Amino acid sequence: MPYAHITGWGMSIPQKILTNDDLAKMVDTNDAWIQERTGIRERHIAAENQSTASLGAEAALHALRVANLAPTEIDLIICSTSSPEHTFPATACLIQDAIGATRAGAFDLSAACSGFIFAVNMGAQTIKTGSAKNVLVIGAETLSRFVDWNDRNICILFGDGAGAFVLQASDRPGGVISSVMRSDGSGSDLLSLPAGGSKHPASEITVHTGMHFIHMDGKEVFRFATRVMAQATIEVAEKAGWKTADLALIIPHQANRRIIDAAARGLKLPMEKFMVNVERYGNTSTASIPIATVEAVQQGRLKPGDKVVMVGFGAGLTWGALAAEWSGPISTERKLAPEWYAWFAPARSLVRRAIRLLEGLFFGRKS
Numbered sequence: 001m002p003y004a005h006i007t008g009w010g011m012s013i014p015q016k017i018l019t020n021d022d023l024a025k026m027v028d029t030n031d032a033w034i035q036e037r038t039g040i041r042e043r044h045i046a047a048e049n050q051s052t053a054s055l056g057a058e059a060a061l062h063a064l065r066v067a068n069l070a071p072t073e074i075d076l077i078i079c080s081t082s083s084p085e086h087t088f089p090a091t092a093c094l095i096q097d098a099i100g101a102t103r104a105g106a107f108d109l110s111a112a113c114s115g116f117i118f119a120v121n122m123g124a125q126t127i128k129t130g131s132a133k134n135v136l137v138i139g140a141e142t143l144s145r146f147v148d149w150n151d152r153n154i155c156i157l158f159g160d161g162a163g164a165f166v167l168q169a170s171d172r173p174g175g176v177i178s179s180v181m182r183s184d185g186s187g188s189d190l191l192s193l194p195a196g197g198s199k200h201p202a203s204e205i206t207v208h209t210g211m212h213f214i215h216m217d218g219k220e221v222f223r224f225a226t227r228v229m230a231q232a233t234i235e236v237a238e239k240a241g242w243k244t245a246d247l248a249l250i251i252p253h254q255a256n257r258r259i260i261d262a263a264a265r266g267l268k269l270p271m272e273k274f275m276v277n278v279e280r281y282g283n284t285s286t287a288s289i290p291i292a293t294v295e296a297v298q299q300g301r302l303k304p305g306d307k308v309v310m311v312g313f314g315a316g317l318t319w320g321a322l323a324a325e326w327s328g329p330i331s332t333e334r335k336l337a338p339e340w341y342a343w344f345a346p347a348r349s350l351v352r353r354a355i356r357l358l359e360g361l362f363f364g365r366k367s
């Protein structure tokens, strides 16, 4: 059975920064409160011309570049998101088109902030069972579009961004070793975006009552998170045959610095073992773990051979973890930069649309 290695990683962050002081001009809050209760100093907000797919595509191209892979070599794209561009088509299909991954199947995965863990696990299983060789996993969010900017309980927390991994098959031992995926739908009301789905389609009432915004019972989510983070880390490490003391790094979902502190206490591990960057990005939901991973590599905190656990929690309720032996690129062959494929993607897309139109004109009437 092949191993599923993480061979590429990338991130994309919007330029626009919203600081705590900026928020204090919008709602009744202040920098000291936000920093003390969450650890967040600032977050990035997508510009009007940016979207979940555009941030996801940019992160994906960076990841492909690290892996030395061309978009056309990708077999499968999984995009984890809670802020998809549409109910359908999948945001993964838009990314597939934008980067020119012409051979790839693409679908979205919805498991909120735990989604990236679930998606990497799905990608790794697809490789291990032999149905794909190269998988692109993306976590992308523009949750700022679903935030009520008058709600101080919510608007201080979230930020936009995307991260991506390339997973590749190899006979060399390592890569994704074990995983834990859990859900408890009895807590579905604790964190939700109530309207816009089939239960509450958009109507004057849903818009008027703010049902298209994120709703959260922060205290309950906090309690749940502090309970499951340490538990899932221990479980996934045991499944891999490791002790938590063996871990070089733990990369937790970046929601609140206090939740990460609590996990460290629960695991009796020093904070130096945890990657934390919530202060600069806020909670980017499913994108937070890959973004933190990219920065951990950049800071030299994650090296080939290191044992790492990634652990997340979120709406659903969902939580999960994965244990991986860090790899690095396995393909050394230099390729045409992935960006080239992306530059030609709009022209290729246009040609395909034109062909469909002509086919409709010439053959459509016969059927």
Ligand code: UT7
Residues within 6 Å of the ligand: 028, 029, 030, 033, 034, 037, 038, 113, 152, 153, 156, 191, 216, 218, 219, 221, 222, 225, 255, 256, 283, 285, 313, 314, 315
């Ligand atoms: O990806 C998963 C997503 N969610 C999470 O991880 C969220 C988990 N929960 C949390 O991170 C925390 O519960 C929050 C940061 C959301 C809130 O922190 P807290 O320590 O649980 O605060 P609280 O809700 O108990 O509020 C304490 C006080 C309240 O005032 P009173 O009732 O004690 O007078 C709030 O009204 O702080 C007030 N408050 C604020 N004050 C200034 C609430 N939000 C703010 C604010 N600025 N932004």
